[in-house]
Amino acid sequence: MSTEINTSTTSESSPSVYPVNYTFRIFRGNDNTGEFINYEVAVEEGMVILDAILSIQENQDTELAVRWNCKSGRCGSCGMEINGMPKLACMTRLSDFDPKIPITVTPMKTFPVLKDLVSDVSWNYEVNKTIQPFTPNENSDFVYQQEDIERSREFRKCIECFLCQDVCHVIREHDKKDSFGGPRFFVRSAALHFHPEDTADRSEWLKEGQGGIGHCNITRCCTDVCPEHISITDNAIIPQKEYVVDNYYSIWGWIKKQFNK
Amino acid sequence: MTLQIYEHDVIIVGAGGAGLSAAISAAEQGVDVGVVCKSLLGKAHTVMAEGGIAASLGNVVQDDDWRSHFLDTMKGGWGLNDPKMAEIHAMESPERVLDLERWGAVFDRTTDGRISQRNFGGHRYTRLAHVGDRTGLELIRTLQDKAVSLGIKVYMEYTITEILKDSTGKKMAGAFGYWRVTGLPVLFRAKKIILATGGSGMAYRVNSSSWEYTGDGPAMALRVGAELVDMAFVQFHPTGMVWPLSVKGTLVTEGVRGEGGVLKNSDGERFMFNYIPDAYVGSIADTEEEANRWAAGDASARPPPELLTRDVVARAILNEVVEGRGSEHGGAYLDIASQRPTEFILRKLPAMYHQFKELAGIDITKEPMEVAPTCHYMMGGIRVDPETQETCISGLYASGEAAGGLHGANRLGGNSLSDLLVFGNRAGIHAGETAQKMKSFPKIPEKHIESAIDHLSFPFNNTSSGEHPFQLRDELQTIMEEYVGIKRDEEGLNKGIKELQKLKSRTSNLVATGSPSYNAGWQTCFDLINLIDVSLAIAYSALERKESRGAHTRIDFPVPSDSLGKIKFIVSLSSDKFNISNVSIPTPRKELLSMIKKDQTKQKSGGKK
């Protein structure tokens, strides 16, 4: 009733005899003009969307642009939208799709399209620069327990696929790129904040700065699409929203601040 | 075509572990640094590394120190390692790992709160600092963030196609390439250039590499007069995925065996007990009972034969398959489910669990994995000075997988990440310091730039009847698999070289269509040219090395030769002809030499440690 399931496409009728022909309806074009082109691919058992796209690239259309590296969900290069849902092409198995229905493949549309399935994600790298880096205590001894780092570790699993940035409606629909950091960077600031040796206070970045965490209305699409299954909203965003409350909206926090001045 | 020009004191080609380490330490020397890479920042191969970083921190086994790490590296490399590099590597890697920790990396902990370590093949002590099975991700993210905080400029999605020299033809002067997004040419002027371009796994069909691994660094260096060393040694990792076909070759970390996983054939036999090489007899458990005791943490037991070096395990699996005891899809069974509880597997190998679950539909906590050898790592590479990492071309450096020498005939698991950190750091420091002293940028003759620009458009100028880049790559992989694969012989190598030369002559007919912007076909043309050069270097070196040693197996010369064990083969290029020469390996310092001798006699007497 509560947790959203990404049934973006799943069909009951996955094939049992291979190879099977699938039709891919792929966006071709750039930020100004484009079109959908249909490609047919003979699919073998176990193939993922990326395999099909690379086979199109090798055998049908060498100009088709796509990003990939690891083919095993570790590098976060191959983010795109498959039947409208942001996904990693290399981790989306074709057996989850009905071969009779064409599969729509589009680039991450929240960012400017460079070509075909490749979008310009450079904005994300700019946001990253605005976050205060890891700031340990000067005489820190770096002795801590596994339990102390489990929280930070979850956030450090992030492979920077930017699928969460793509799906976040604050960027996607409302285009708040100038005043909002996006879920990926709440994950990053949480990774730093919850490092047992970190001492920096990033509340200003979160509230007033590029973070703009107030724009997030915790509607959880970022968590739903994260291929690393990071609980972005519950574990990264909400605790940091509370951290902002500590620093800006809590009576107790306000008193403490006055004393520290 | 308009040429974009950028200027930095030090340009680093490659943003993997080696490139970023170099960038950080160069920037710390106070020079202006630029990093160029083919993919986005943080996507380099290093991100895929799983198991860990070898460093003798001694947190788990106190006896461990740099000396034993040195000995293990030399032994794993069959004595062909550059002793100076092996020494520096063993001595400096703990400090580099601690650097990472100071920059925010969160390694797994021991119960007393320090960096935990795990077992890996060929390391006598528990030595690998790790972050679950996502060590590479942690390493690259930490370095990336450090580099960003130092304000280092990163040029993402630029491919360097040529190193340019000054008018004397002896000194490096700049790097030329194109921006993948537009396909437009760019020139990087620099006082020093560090090549950290990684390996060349794409030469083989079954590999654990991405499209990036086309040997650009070694090929470009070769073409400007630098030398390649140890090229015969290509590491086939014993455990790559075999099924489904689309992920064939994708790596299964050695960490699975390090955490207790065992190899079985279709008869259910732990076959590795039949393949213990002489050099390791005595230091490896010879019964299953002892191996089980080791896995349960008994310090007096010797490690199981699954943890022999990669060359040995890879050949063993291959042999089982050839003799008809292979798994369903032609591999061996890697089984951790029967050895460890579910909760342990999920905690120690989360990414492996994820990978098999989502790509193969296999639950590794319940079922065994199917594995077979996959092309994984190039021990060989650009020949560099052990201390400064400079090549014989002044101003040109190399480090990481692109450089050669440290690993000898076979690399130990975990020794690559430490290699990146140690030698990336050294290259950066030296390049930074020397660039600091240079007043002006070296001059690049105009005509070199013009011909480089011209060269970029050649695939568009060819008629459509020319060569198809992906098809040519396919042919290359077939040749390498057949003639220059895991098992080699003179006849095959000669044939392979002939075929490769033919392929090379066909590259001038490569064709691309459309616009250069993000054009995979066009880009593959240049990658392919490099790949063929590196493949040739591998084949020539393999032909010359008439012995079997480490990762290099010659059917016609099945045993190591004493005389060849003292020399390294060097490949260079002059007017498009490959030259092979040899140099003798420098003898280690006296202290180290006697250590090696002592270690060998201890082995022979079969003493348990």
Place this chain on the structure above:
Amino acid sequence: MQSTKDLLNNYDFGSTYRVDRWWSQPIGVFIGLSLFVIYGTARLLYPIFNPSAPGIEYGSLLSPFFSPLLFSVSSESHHALFGLFPTFWPELLRSPAILILWAPLGLRLTCYYYRKAYYRAFLRDPPACAVSEGRRYKYAGETRLFLFQNLHRYFVYLGIIFICVLTFDAIRALFWHAPAGSPFWEGDIELHVGTLILGLNALLLSGYTFGCHSLRYLVGGNSRCFSCVSNPENKGKDPTISKRYTIWKIVSSLNVNHSTWAWFSLFMVAFTDFYVWMVSIGVWPDIILLKL
């Protein structure tokens, strides 16, 4: 060739390439929450128009919508703390729920889970992931109009008081027929169906409230280093000895399913109220299961 804007960046309401039933969840939430609001409003107003049979209490049972019962509308109340509503109180506002219901409603309104639910289902902001909302206004997230959401932690403090009250109500529902004027525990111990319902209600509400995100932060989530939170000397030592770590773990385990707790407890509160209402007006009997 078409314009990329039309092909990809179509921002009309509901525009998407998703092919699944993405609308089913927001519609389900919309219906569920609407029903609750309608029922809740009706029950809030009910005593005003039916002061003689307000359906608030039956014997030892008290409806959670009206608990704690400060003033009662009928003189036969066993639970009212301060008797009847004072005479100056306007007649049209004489519902005991008005005095207290704002607190649990405020908790739910500012709850991190419900925020998601109603932003999506009611404000279609967004209706579902990767589905366009149709731009209607300048979006400010929770920075302007919804800034009050930051008060959530104070509602949780109140919520915890309510948990105590409702638990007390459930315990009290074990004691029946105490003679007038003497304390309730002097009554007979009887287990009614109503007792169980009140108990289950208190349990589900506790699961919901103690799994609160703000609480999770306040009890321990705000510390960066569990092992050294209360004592810097403990740094690097086993954090499981830290009480705050243990509490954080417990709250976290409830928090994982916070949304499930939210729905079940919501349904249960309404049902408990309905049950008390029905037995009080005699639609069905409150069966006695056990008598001591």
